[in-house]
Amino acid sequence: MTAFMRASDAFTWAMETDPRLRSTVVSVVLLDGPPDFDEVRERFDLISRKLPMFRQRVVQSPAPAPPRWEYYRGFELDYHVRRAAAPAPGTLDAVLEMARVAEMQDFDRARALWETTVVTGLDNGGAAMICKFHHALTDGVGGVQIAMNLFSLSADSHGHESLPAEPRVPGSSTFSGYRDTWRYDAGVLGSAVAGVARAAPRLAYSGVRRPVATARSAAATAASVYRTVRPINRPGSPLVTERGLTRRLGVHEVPMPLLREAAHRCGGALNDAFVAGVAGGLRLYHEKHGVAVGDLHLTMPISLRTNADDMGGNRITLMRFDVPVGEADPAARIRAVHQRTGAVRDEQSLPYTQLIAAALNLMPRWYIGSVLRHVDFLASDVPGVPVPVYLGGAPVRAQYAFGPTIGAAVNVTLLTYVDTCALGVNVDTTAIPDFDVFHAALVAGFDEILSLAS
Numbered sequence: 001m002t003a004f005m006r007a008s009d010a011f012t013w014a015m016e017t018d019p020r021l022r023s024t025v026v027s028v029v030l031l032d033g034p035p036d037f038d039e040v041r042e043r044f045d046l047i048s049r050k051l052p053m054f055r056q057r058v059v060q061s062p063a064p065a066p067p068r069w070e071y072y073r074g075f076e077l078d079y080h081v082r083r084a085a086a087p088a089p090g091t092l093d094a095v096l097e098m099a100r101v102a103e104m105q106d107f108d109r110a111r112a113l114w115e116t117t118v119v120t121g122l123d124n125g126g127a128a129m130i131c132k133f134h135h136a137l138t139d140g141v142g143g144v145q146i147a148m149n150l151f152s153l154s155a156d157s158h159g160h161e162s163l164p165a166e167p168r169v170p171g172s173s174t175f176s177g178y179r180d181t182w183r184y185d186a187g188v189l190g191s192a193v194a195g196v197a198r199a200a201p202r203l204a205y206s207g208v209r210r211p212v213a214t215a216r217s218a219a220a221t222a223a224s225v226y227r228t229v230r231p232i233n234r235p236g237s238p239l240v241t242e243r244g245l246t247r248r249l250g251v252h253e254v255p256m257p258l259l260r261e262a263a264h265r266c267g268g269a270l271n272d273a274f275v276a277g278v279a280g281g282l283r284l285y286h287e288k289h290g291v292a293v294g295d296l297h298l299t300m301p302i303s304l305r306t307n308a309d310d311m312g313g314n315r316i317t318l319m320r321f322d323v324p325v326g327e328a329d330p331a332a333r334i335r336a337v338h339q340r341t342g343a344v345r346d347e348q349s350l351p352y353t354q355l356i357a358a359a360l361n362l363m364p365r366w367y368i369g370s371v372l373r374h375v376d377f378l379a380s381d382v383p384g385v386p387v388p389v390y391l392g393g394a395p396v397r398a399q400y401a402f403g404p405t406i407g408a409a410v411n412v413t414l415l416t417y418v419d420t421c422a423l424g425v426n427v428d429t430t431a432i433p434d435f436d437v438f439h440a441a442l443v444a445g446f447d448e449i450l451s452l453a454s
Contacts, residue, residue, distance in 0.1 A: 020244070031391060140380060232320070385418070
């Protein structure tokens with residue numbers, strides 16, 4: 001049976017008719033030396049044989065089915081795994097410039113949705129790896145799972161499993177797409193009918209025995225769904241309002257023990273202190289421009305991944321809620337963020353993510369775009385690799401992830417590595433033209449949070 005996109009991924013794929021809403025993710029891995037390129041290439045070959053989507057492209061299906069993943073005969077590993085020399089003087093800024101260009105470029109949609117470039121010639125003999133992939137391919141946690149198949153725990157990089165056979169590319173006929181689509185549609189319809197048949201007696205019984213409680217539960221679920229899809233008519237920020245196509249990338253590092261300690265002293269978790277730090281940076285940025293700010297609209301990925309899910313894949317849902325950016329007290333800001341994120345994680349709409357996404361797929365693209373472009377910022381916390389690792393025999397020094405803005409002014413992604421929280425900052429320069437001013441404000445916002453741990 002052909003693999004069809006999940007409704008949430010189909011939604012992400014379709015909204016890219018507006019290039020400001022692209023879901024391209026870029027990560028940068030810094031190395032203490034040049035890796036063995038043949039070893040890196042072989043590791044990606046292994047991953048592409050274990051994960052079908054790494055050798056598949058996306059093909060449109062006859063309506064109403066979503067797009068489907070399809071093997072194709074033109075897959076070429078050397079197109080996806082490349083090497084390049086860093087432009088002089090070989091600094092981190094040069095690597096970030098290469099990553100910025102990759103982040104702004106769309107994929108060749110006739111091929112698989114990932115690209116990797118090994119960059120050599122950095123100062124002090126270092127090297128880097130720039131990975132680019134579409135969010136439909138995997139989420140942050142899935143990306144870390146994939147990375148663990150790239151990395152090794154020692155400089156000896158040759159002790160991994162042998163390569164399985166290449167996947168067979170099935171032949172296709174003129175009507176194969178229609179046949180698979182018919183089977184998919186029939187399966188969805190059958191599942192819906194079976195679900196209604198199972199649920200109807202239980203709902204009827206509950207309605208008779210506990211009519212008030214049943215009505216309240218239904219109303220609470222409906223309200224939760226509305227909060228998930230509610231339209232946002234304008235940005236919360238009176239300053240950061242425009243959106244464009246140009247991006248600028250930056251990084252910042254925060255000690256994980258201090259950030260966690262600051263969170264715990266205020267009754268929060270690491271993610272609460274992270275979001276509060278980003279919010280503090282946004283407040284300071286507005287203050288530098290003499291603009292008052294209150295609550296801002298945040299989109300935060302919520303992981304739905306379970307132990308039963310396979311490696312890779314996209315298992316997140318995007319939840320939107322308001323954050324008290326104008327709160328000057330960092331401790332009070334952490335407590336407020338903790339309360340609001342807790343409410344979001346308990347939303348009754350979470351089990352219905354795919355149904356909601358399927359309904360949104362029926363909405364006009366212009367409407368969806370207008371809603372997403374009014375979100376002020378994104379913040380994503382990704383637990384990374386907890387121990388030092390190697391890539392192709394070279395020690396990994398640092399890792400950064402740059403999530404897509406998806407219509408927001410900025411996306412700040414936290415990726416942990418050992419005991420460091422590495423922040424990847426992806427800014428829409430139409431919204432925030434003075435990147436250096438914003439970056440300094442963001443650093444000061446996290447300094448406010450870290451001072452709580454002193």
